[in-house]
Each structure stands twice: as C-alpha cells, then as structure tokens.
Amino acid sequence: KNEVEQSPQNLTAQEGEFITINCSYSVGISALHWLQQHPGGGIVSLFMLSSGKKKHGRLIATINIQEKHSSLHITASHPRDSAVYICAVTPSGGTSYGKLTFGQGTILTVHP
Amino acid sequence: DAEITQSPRHKITETGRQVTLACHQTWNHNNMFWYRQDLGHGLRLIHYSYGVQDTNKGEVSDGYSVSRSNTEDLPLTLESAASSQTSVYFCASSGDGDYYEQYFGPGTRLTVT
Numbered sequence: 001k002n003e004v005e006q007s008p009q010n011l012t013a014q015e016g017e018f019i020t021i022n023c024s025y026s027v028g029i030s031a032l033h034w035l036q037q038h039p040g041g042g043i044v045s046l047f048m049l050s051s052g053k054k055k056h057g058r059l060i061a062t063i064n065i066q067e068k069h070s071s072l073h074i075t076a077s078h079p080r081d082s083a084v085y086i087c088a089v090t091p092s093g094g095t096s097y098g099k100l101t102f103g104q105g106t107i108l109t110v111h112p
Numbered sequence: 113d114a115e116i117t118q119s120p121r122h123k124i125t126e127t128g129r130q131v132t133l134a135c136h137q138t139w140n141h142n143n144m145f146w147y148r149q150d151l152g153h154g155l156r157l158i159h160y161s162y163g164v165q166d167t168n169k170g171e172v173s174d175g176y177s178v179s180r181s182n183t184e185d186l187p188l189t190l191e192s193a194a195s196s197q198t199s200v201y202f203c204a205s206s207g208d209g210d211y212y213e214q215y216f217g218p219g220t221r222l223t224v225t
Contacts, residue, residue, distance in 0.1 A: 030211065031211055033213070033214070035216075041218075042202075042216055042217065042218040042219055043202060043204075043216040043219075044216070045213040045214065045215070045216075048211070048212075048213050050211065086154070086155070088155075098143045098145075098160075098162070098206055098208075098209070098212070099145070099157060099160065099170075100145075100155075100157070100214060102154045102155040102156075103154065104154045105154055
C-alpha cells in the first residue's frame, strides 16, 4: 500500500463545476504539498500545508492532521485547470528531512 | 528572477552509454533532489543532496550517481544507460527545513534505445 493515496485517479468535469480531489496518507508528516503538472509541462507547487486551510484564487486546500487527510477544491472550474494534480508529503522524522513522498496523481479534464 | 534549469530537455541515447543530465539553480538552496516520473509509478526519488560535497541515495538509485561540487549544480549521471531508465527526469531544490516548497525544473525526457 502506498504511503500517499489520491482519489479519484481520473476526474472529468464541465466548466463551472466545483471539483474536489482527495489525498490520504498513512505516515506522520511535517507538511503536505499540492502540485500541478500540465500536459507535457513542468511541476509547480500550489500549496504547502501543515494545518488548517489555504486559499489562492479559485483553489482551496484543507488538511485534517488527525484523520491524515487533505482535500484540494477548485471552484468554478475552467478548461485551463485541466492538469495532473499531485499530493505529496514530507514525512516527519530526521531521516526524511526535506524529502517528498508522492501520490500517484489525479488527472483532471475540464470540458468547455 | 531565481530559477532552476535542466539540460538537455530531450535526449536520445543508446544502451550502455554514459549520460549526464544537468541541473542548475539560482535560488541559493542547499537542498537539491533528482526524481524520475513514470506512468504507473508517479514521481520517485533517485538521489538528493543537502549541501556541497553531500549526496544521498533515494529509493531508485541503482545505476545513477550524483556529485555536488557547488551550491548551484547537481548533475545526474547514468553510468551505463539501460532501457529501463527511459523516463522523464525532474530536478528540484528547496530551502532548509521541512516547511519549504520544492521548486522543480522543467524536466528532461530521456529515451534509451
């Protein structure tokens, strides 16, 4: 079993829909990251969380440390949001310093 | 603006050849990482470095090596390229500590024939 599990693996939406991507992890963590990768493109960091909730524009990320769960929400989705969204965690503990463990990614397609 | 670059962006090589992928960052970050990305496996850590002269093996380090002679560069060498090393390679860097974002390079697509 992977230490970081994302669901769903594939997600198709119509423009304007509210989207939720989930991430569950099984280890203690120092931080959780949400990353975005457009087709054929590089990887950019959207959020880094250690508690609570963060918002950037139409994107909202939440984390529940007790339940080892995080969600990424996209409000009023747009075709340009089509990308792979990757959840990653920095496990707590000295040997894991700064390193990331990644989920498999969620492929999001938003149709006009 | 600070950035992280990789070269080449695309490379085709033959089995058995030595290949070096370059990674250069101007963030002045101590921490640098090499990952490979494959369908069905996601991103996996190859090697990482916490500073000059420091290198460490990740989960898929067999057949790869790195060296860190300065803060800016962490080249990744495939000693004898194998078809199983066909992949997209990403370099990343981050500040010290667990609460810093990682900044990723644009990636290098390597094909071993």
